[in-house]
Amino acid sequence: MGTMRVSYGLVFAAVVLSAQSQPNRAPNPNPFAGNPQGIAEGRELYNRTCTVCHGYDGTPGEQGPALGASGRRYLRTSDQEIFDAIRKGIPGTVMPGTGLAETDAWKVAAYIRTLRGTAVDAPAPGDVAHGEQIFWAKGACGDCHMLRGRGGVLGPDLSNLAGRRKLYSIRDALTKTEHRVATDGGRHELSLAPLNTYQAVRVVTRDGKAMTGVLMNEENFSMQIMGSDNELHLFYRDELRQVVYEPKSLMPTDFDKRLTPEEFQDLLAFLSRQATR
Numbered sequence: 001m002g003t004m005r006v007s008y009g010l011v012f013a014a015v016v017l018s019a020q021s022q023p024n025r026a027p028n029p030n031p032f033a034g035n036p037q038g039i040a041e042g043r044e045l046y047n048r049t050c051t052v053c054h055g056y057d058g059t060p061g062e063q064g065p066a067l068g069a070s071g072r073r074y075l076r077t078s079d080q081e082i083f084d085a086i087r088k089g090i091p092g093t094v095m096p097g098t099g100l101a102e103t104d105a106w107k108v109a110a111y112i113r114t115l116r117g118t119a120v121d122a123p124a125p126g127d128v129a130h131g132e133q134i135f136w137a138k139g140a141c142g143d144c145h146m147l148r149g150r151g152g153v154l155g156p157d158l159s160n161l162a163g164r165r166k167l168y169s170i171r172d173a174l175t176k177t178e179h180r181v182a183t184d185g186g187r188h189e190l191s192l193a194p195l196n197t198y199q200a201v202r203v204v205t206r207d208g209k210a211m212t213g214v215l216m217n218e219e220n221f222s223m224q225i226m227g228s229d230n231e232l233h234l235f236y237r238d239e240l241r242q243v244v245y246e247p248k249s250l251m252p253t254d255f256d257k258r259l260t261p262e263e264f265q266d267l268l269a270f271l272s273r274q275a276t277r
Contacts, residue, residue, distance in 0.1 A: 030079040032110040036125040042111030045104050053094070058115040063094060068115025077116075082109040119170055120162035123272035124265065131270025134263050139255065141267075143230075147274065152230045154214055155198065155251065163275035170271055174255040174264075177248065200246035201225060205239055214250065 032038030047056055054061040058068030076082055086105045089097040100108065114122035135141045142151035145158045161170065199215040203225065213227040223243070225233050228250075256264050 030083070030106050030110050030113070032107050033079065033113065034122065035110065036122070038107050039110050039114055039122050042104075042107035042109070045100065046108050046111055049098055049100065050108070058112070067112050079106075079109055079113070082112055117166075118163055118275075119165055119167040119272035120275040122167060123162065124167055124268040126266040126269025128266070128269050128273060130263075131266035131268070134259065134267045135270055138263065139259065139267055144250070154226055154228065154230055158271070158274055160276045161274045162272045167268070167272050171268060173251070173253070174267075175253060177253050198249065200248065200250045202242075202244045202246060203235060203240050204242040205235070206241045208241075212246075212250070215245075 032042065043057070046054075046058075050064075051061060053064035054067055055064075058066060060066040076085055083105055085095065086098050086100060086108055087102070089095050098105065098108075135147070141158075144152045144155040146153060147157070148159050165173075200212070201215045201223075202210065202212045203223075204210045211225065211227050211233065213225040213233070216224040216226050216232065218224070220237070222234060222236050223240075225235065227233050252258070255267070259267065
């Protein structure tokens with residue numbers, strides 16, 4: 001019995017020593033992940049030190065590939081792998097170590113991660129609660145858009161907006177008439193099809209009644225329109241005097257003028273956190 005106890009003790013000690021000698025392979029979390037200020041500083045550092053080879057804001061450069069291309073497959077995806085590539089370079093390639101301080105390298109790594117993700121990975125700063133008030137009140141976004149079962153049905157459901165769109169795409173949709181980008185989906189969706197299911201249309205009936213809305217369905221003899229009143233309307237072709245397919249979306253693109261700078265920023269902060277997990 002004594003010999004058996006000694007043997008078990010030696011085995012147990014060997015296992016403990018072996019475990020202690022193994023390197024920690026758990027990924028090292030980035031202390032600046034999700035930190036808007038740290039990510040902004042990482043962007044400045046990147047554009048100042050990395051654009052000798054890579055392009056500005058993650059675009060392709062003369063010697064380095066794009067670091068934010070949504071359709072690209074990346075070999076280094078974890079925080080630690082990106083950090084190591086920044087600090088130490090990549091052996092066997094022309095990628096050198098940057099010589100950045102550890103804190104600065106983590107900031108650049110956090111910024112690079114945001115280039116590959118969507119808005120929820122790097123949400124906009126601001127007062128989220130106030131942004132929600134703007135969404136439902138002054139911004140009137142809920143008149144057309146659904147959010148977690150509440151709101152209108154004239155436009156797309158925004159419950160997973162930040163999980164599908166990058167922050168700049170959300171901002172552009174609120175401020176630019178032409179804002180669609182073919183591959184602006186981020187890592188969750190490589191490509192987003194144009195929203196051709198939200199074709200704006202205006203009709204005038206033979207008795208002079210006009211209606212504007214979104215075309216839901218049409219055929220030779222009839223058409224269905226989701227009106228601006230969020231009601232579905234059926235029209236027979238012989239009832240209509242005029243049908244106009246509007247080239248522009250019904251979505252307003254002047255929110256930066258409708259709202260104060262603070263209100264607009266808070267609305268962005270709210271929208272950039274709307275994602276389903």
